Amino acid sequence: MANLYFHNPQTNERSLKSMHLKLSIGAAGAVTLARGINIVSAVKSGVGEITITLPKFASFVGAKCILEALAAVDDSYQVKSVDAEAGTIVLMTKVAGVAADLASGSILHVELLYKNTSVAN
Numbered sequence: 743m744a745n746l747y748f749h750n751p752q753t754n755e756r757s758l759k760s761m762h763l764k765l766s767i768g769a770a771g772a773v774t775l776a777r778g779i780n781i782v783s784a785v786k787s788g789v790g791e792i793t794i795t796l797p798k799f800a801s802f803v804g805a806k807c808i809l810e811a812l813a814a815v816d817d818s819y820q821v822k823s824v825d826a827e828a829g830t831i832v833l834m835t836k837v838a839g840v841a842a843d844l845a846s847g848s849i850l851h852v853e854l855l856y857k858n859t860s861v862a863n
Contacts, residue, residue, distance in 0.1 A: 757859040758803065763852040765792065771843025782829065790834055790841030791822065794854070798829040803855035807833065810849040817844070826856075 751760075764777035765784055773792050775784040782798060787793040815837060822832040831854065835844055844850060848861040 749815050753804070755857065756805050757800075759799070759858055761796065761854040761856070763794065763854070765850040765852060767844045767846060767848040767850065769846050771846075776849070786843070787832065790836060790843055792833045792835065794831045794833065794852070796829045796831075796854075799826050799856045799858050799859045801826060801857045802831065803857060805831065805833065805855070806853040808851045809844065810851060811845060812847065813845075815845070815848075831834075832856075 756816055761779075761781070762777065763781060763784065766776045768774060771786050771789070773784050775781055778784065782795040782797070782856040783793065783844045784792060784794045802821075802824040805819075807820055809815060809817050816839075817840070818836045820834045820836070822834045824831050833852070835850070836842060837844075
């Protein structure tokens with residue numbers, strides 16, 4: 743295997759944190775946290791809703807979601823709510839534009855960006 747050199751990504755945001763999660767979807771949309779260091783929990787909290795809990799943080803910057811599934815899905819995602827003090831982020835999963843649980847056997851890859859300091863730069 744070739745030597746691969748990976749370097750820290752750079753940003754002009756002070757204390758920007760990137761958290762990667764792998765969420766396995768089970769029967770009836772049940773969520774299991776398959777990967778996520780320092781994540782307290784990830785659970786289905788309603789139809790098409792996934793509540794992710796991590797230690798409290800200063801501010802939310804963004805999220806990216808990628809679905810790994812056997813069949814093509816007309817999927818989209820939105821951040822429904824953020825509570826930095828409680829450390830919770832609620833994601834809404836949509837299929838064909840309507841809030842819906844993802845199919846059993848699917849895997850949702852999530853990247854969360856947040857800051858753990860209130861310092862702007």
